Amino acid sequence: MSDWDYRPASDLDQGLSERLAGFPREPHLWMYVVRSIAALAIRLWLRLYHRMEIVGRDNLPLGQSFVLVANHQSHLDALMLTSGVPLRYLHRTFPAAAADYFFSSLPRSAFASVVINGLPFDRKTKGAESLAVCRQLLGNPGNVLIIFPEGTRSATGDLGRFRSGIGRLVEGTDTPVVPAYLAGAYEAFPKGALFPRPRKVILRIGEARSYGNLEAGRETVDHICADLAGAVRALG
Amino acid sequence: MSELVLGVFDPVFAAYAVFIGGLLIVAGLVLTVLGPIMKKDVSSIWRTYLGWLIMIPALLGALYLGRVATIIGVGLLSMRGFKEFARATGLYEDWWHVVAVYLGIAAVTATSLVADPNTGDAGWYGMFMASPAYIIAALMTIPIIRNETRGQLQRVSLSIVGFVYLGWMFGHLGFLANSEQFYGYLLYLLFAVQLNDIAAFTFGKLFGKHKLRSEISPNKTVEGSLGALATSMALPWLLHFSFPHFGTAELVLTGLIVGVGGQFGDLTISFIKRDVGVKDMGVLIPGHGGILDRVDSLIFVAPLFFHMVRWFHGV
Known part of the structure; x- marks a missing residue:
């Protein structure tokens, strides 16, 4: 008789704050329950208070892993995009969240990991490592990665320059990238506002594209960024 | 039953609460004084102590609230x-x-x-x-x-x-x-399995030479184990007020169950951890590891003690 194959959880010897900020996260039943309840509440809030409208939901290539990119103006953005994905993909939808902001303290980490299911993205020093984590995530089927290629919320509401990360992530791969445009979020909840205003918001989802036929390189990365920025802007 | 609801009026509960509370205070004072005198790093002991400072009020609190809180707590x-x-x-x-x-x-x-x-x-x-x-x-x-x-x-x-x-x-x-005497039973068990652990550790440190179960828990010794058994055999007589209706047979069995069963419970969780390949079961309690690292002895002792009591006196 051969031995059983045990697989201890990787975070067994970690405290709560470490566990929340770590990635990939080990599953916790209570986390799934809280996230599901929170997601229902968020969807209800967006529908009722912001009268959210979703256009082009059929463009999501559900079932395979894909990247969802959008303009970034407001803290509502990630909530709107996750709400655009069907509820059964909730625990497999990961908005990349700035590690230096969303995982900087225990309450923020708790919110970012339990409610948002955020992927801690180090936009300062370990960008390459964070991209490797994203690649691993996309290597498994059925995962949704949400990225704001501008890297930060726009202070004016205008679309900023797309950083190279998204290009480096998908160059030479067949991973579908879905552009989306968030309209009204800036008016509803701009940077610096304390509480969202009851403005209407719209999520427009464009057609998926992929860049598997392009050779990896600096020019390709720039091309992908420009192409996606154009696609997002075209939806606006 | 109604007088049991307010544990503070129960002499057994009050005795344990005063005794354990006193131990905590004395231990805290000793740590405060001893650390600077011995010039040793006692920070890990402090962590363990703080763990107790959280656990003991929680345990006593649940017991104090009565049977419903205790059963739900377990x-x-x-x-x-x-x-x-x-x-x-x-x-x-x-x-x-x-x-x-x-x-x-x-x-x-x-x-x-x-x-x-x-x-x-x-x-x-x-x-x-x-x-x-x-x-x-x-x-x-x-x-x-x-x-x-x-x-x-x-x-x-x-x-x-x-x-x-x-x-x-x-x-x-x-x-x-x-049970009508649940304060006595539970407080005794909680206290006795801890003392059993501490006795095994202390006797092992003082006299330990022969490894008890080298594959499972290399730090435990035969000498520590026997010291713990001796301590646990004596304890039912010292704390007889916890169960005044116990005769000699029950007192002997209580000592054996805690002294032997407690150590088996400890080693049970140890062999599971070794087989699985983890050091601690978790990090819930500062300085103590997970829940299972803390209650390992009780898991083994609880049913044996329960059925012994039930055999002699009913529950």
């Missing part, structure tokens, strides 16, 4: 213990089994809480004792419902160990709260 500890076990073995990835065992533990807790429908006594003893048959039957149906075979025997087996050992056997501690 149920919650069981669930937490099972979660640690499931995460250490990898069973946690399979939520069918995890949820089924959680429900099983909840059901056992419920049988301890409700009255026996036939006699009206607190706690449905018959159903409590029969619960493994029902829960194991339920766990066996999971692969059938899912129409799956791969790895199912391993998962069902781990679930059964998790439920029977960590839920049902440990659950005897909760059922004991239905």
Whole structure:
């Protein structure tokens, strides 16, 4: 008789704050329950208070892993995009969240990991490592990665320059990238506002594209960024 | 029963509360004074001490609130213990089994809480004792419902160990709260298994030469184990006020159950951890590891003590 194959959880010897900020996260039943309840509440809030409208939901290539990119103006953005994905993909939808902001303290980490299911993205020093984590995530089927290629919320509401990360992530791969445009979020909840205003918001989802036929390189990365920025802007 | 609701009027509870509270204060003072004098780093001992400072009021508080709080408290500890076990073995990835065992533990807790429908006594003893048959039957149906075979025997087996050992056997501690003398029984057990641990450690440090179980827990020694047994055999007489109705036979058996069973319980969790390949079951309590690292002895002792008491005096 051969031995059983045990697989201890990787975070067994970690405290709560470490566990929340770590990635990939080990599953916790209570986390799934809280996230599901929170997601229902968020969807209800967006529908009722912001009268959210979703256009082009059929463009999501559900079932395979894909990247969802959008303009970034407001803290509502990630909530709107996750709400655009069907509820059964909730625990497999990961908005990349700035590690230096969303995982900087225990309450923020708790919110970012339990409610948002955020992927801690180090936009300062370990960008390459964070991209490797994203690649691993996309290597498994059925995962949704949400990225704001501008890297930060726009202070004016205008679309900023797309950083190279998204290009480096998908160059030479067949991973579908879905552009989306968030309209009204800036008016509803701009940077610096304390509480969202009851403005209407719209999520427009464009057609998926992929860049598997392009050779990896600096020019390709720039091309992908420009192409996606154009696609997002075209939806606006 | 009504005078038991307010534990502070119960002389046994009051005696233990004063005694344990006094120990905590003395230990805190000794640590404060000793650290600078000995010029040693006592920070890890402080962490352990702070862990006690959290656990003891929580335990005493639950007991003080009475049988319902105690039984629910034991149920919650069981669930937490099972979660640690499931995460250490990898069973946690399979939520069918995890949820089924959680429900099983909840059901056992419920049988301890409700009255026996036939006699009206607190706690449905018959159903409590029969619960493994029902829960194991339920766990066996999971692969059938899912129409799956791969790895199912391993998962069902781990679930059964998790439920029977960590839920049902440990659950005897909760059922004991239905007894008229539950303050004495529970406080004695909680105190005695800790003292048993401490005695094993102390005697081992002082006289330890021969390894007890080298493969399972290399730091334990035969000398420490015998010292702990001697301490645990003497303790029932010293704390006879906890169960004044006990005769010699019960006192001897209580000593044996804690002295031998406590050490087996400790080694049980140790061999599980060694086999699985983890150091601690978790990090819930600062300086103590997980719940299972703390209650390991009690899991083994609780059912043995329970059935001994029931044999002689009923529960």
